[in-house]
Amino acid sequence: MRSVDVVKTALGNTMRSKTRTFLTVIAIVIGAFTLTLTSGLGAGINKYVDSMVSGFGETDQIYVMPGADPSQQMSTSTEPQEYDPQEAGSTGEFGMQMLTDDDIETIEGIDSVSDVEPIVFVTADYLETEAGDQFVVNSLGFPSDGESMELAAGELPDPEASEITVPETWLPAFDTEDPNAVLGQTVTIGLKDLAQQEQTIDAEVVGVSEQAISGVGGSPMPSSSLNQELNDVQNSGLEVDQPQTYVQAVATVDNLAENETAVKQALSDEGLMGLTLEDQLGVITGIIDTVTWVLNGFALIALLAASFGIVNTLLMSVQERTREIGLMKALGMGRGKVFGLFSTEAVLLGVMGSVIGVGLGVAIGVGGNAALVNGPLSGVAGLSLFAVDPLSIVLIVALILVIAFLAGTMPAARAAQKDPIEALRYE
Template structure:
């Protein structure tokens, strides 16, 4: 019997007991569906993260901030360090200690670092619109985002102008229906100095930013001029060394591949945390992959249950076809061919279940992705919740077929070992 004939015979045999085969296939479909859906979700979210940060940073850059335990000028769980007026009271932002000019000088002095660019973040109390209403600012962007943020309308602020962008979600707040409606509006950004005295900066809305994973578009993005003005207000009255602070620094490393480890270690020794863009993305991907594997576990459990179903189905089939096995052997069919026939039946069951399950998972994932992206999540630019990766799909099908083959091996061995004479006498 040729291989093609073997496959055809196996397909016919699996349909002899339709109900039993269907129930076994359903268990495989559930596992294949779960694996396809979760792997597609993981791939989609990872791809979205990659897309959103595309263009942010460069391969030879490190993002440097002060370690949290250095905010008071001494490490935790240690003897007190000598008092340093420049470090004391340098302040925090979003729970992170700020960099001072002394920190910047220290970073610039580290070997293999060729350039240091500092980043300031400001925290205005509120934004006042032309109608006099005051709106709370949950998140304020940074001027460095003007090179990478995406706009739904208008443009990003010019460096030396009193300009600002607003997020897409603010369009209705500013009285517009479409993003273009709010361009040219004037808003007032109000901040307080350390004594609580308010100061303000007026800025023209020149663009509407789309919401990105990095935070761009989640709040107003000021020009450098506006950002500096707000910083001056917030630090008014403080000693000069405390006014001259930054949220973090971006450093350029000479020959990053060769010197990355040495520069990171040197920065760590000085009390700084340094990460590449890949380091930051690695943590995000790690969380996504961990969640994906948890859900994949449920699919594998379903496949494990399905494998016992295959064993049971084929054992019953072997029992019912004992005389048929004896006849095939009497007509010259070898034990190897008998083993191959019953193994092929298991593969056929696995193949049917995997194709239906994978097809269903792809259909639900793609349709669900489209409905969510065009519906409740339409304001999230570039969002992709589900992605099809051909190699992953083929891997799932191959995994299920392999599990089915292994599960079918026991019944197939039992069929191959049957004595033809004894089998022909079986009632």
């Protein structure tokens, strides 16, 4: 019997009991569908993160923050903690650790660090438009985030000018839906000084930002100069000297690719923590990868259940076709051909299940991605939730075919070992 005849015969045999074949294929479809959807989700998010990183160009910066000191973490213990006057001035709101001038000097002294830009923390009360309407400002973006921000219109603020960008979600505050209509307008930022007196500073809107999945671009972002000016006002009002603290610092590193590890280690030795932009975005991909692996685990369980379905289907088929097997062997069909026939039936079940499952997974993934990206998540710039990875699809199909083949080996071996005379006598 030729290979083509084996395939035709195997296909005909799988269609003998359509209900049994359908139920077996459904289990394979569920596993293939889940694997396709989860792998596409992981590929989509990772593709989005990679495009964000590549879009920033050759970044040579490390974002420096206070290191995680267990002794400074919030504790449920009621025991009194020893007071350290050296650390007393380096905490911000809610006990958050901050950088000090000494920390900035330490960073500047690290080999390969060519420049350090400290970032101060500013809390604003409201932003007032030219029309006189005031809106609550929940938070202001850090000037250092400007490099990782997508713009719907305009440009990034000039570090030396009193300029600001506003997110697209703020366009209704300016009574417009056109980002370009906001450019050039003057806004007033209100905040309180140490004496709790309201102070105001004017700034020019030079850009409209799109919010990224990391949250960058979702808040008004002042220039470095404006941020420092707001901080000076925030710390004024009383005739006392306030220690200067910084929420983070941006260190420019010469040849970051070669010196990244050494600089991070030097920062760690000083009790500081350094993260590149790729490190920060890597947290997102890590979460997505974890979720993807968990869901893939459930898909593999479904495929394991499907493999037992294949075994059961073929064992029943061998039992029902005992006389047929005996006749085929009496006519000269060898054990290898019989084994190949039933193995082919198992593989065909895998082919049907994988094609349907992968097809559904791709269709729903692409459709769902388009619906979400153009709908509820349209405000997230350049977001991609699902991507078709041909290699992953090939690997999924190959995995299912291997599982189907292995599941079919026991029934196929049992069929191949049947004695033709005993089989012909079977009632």
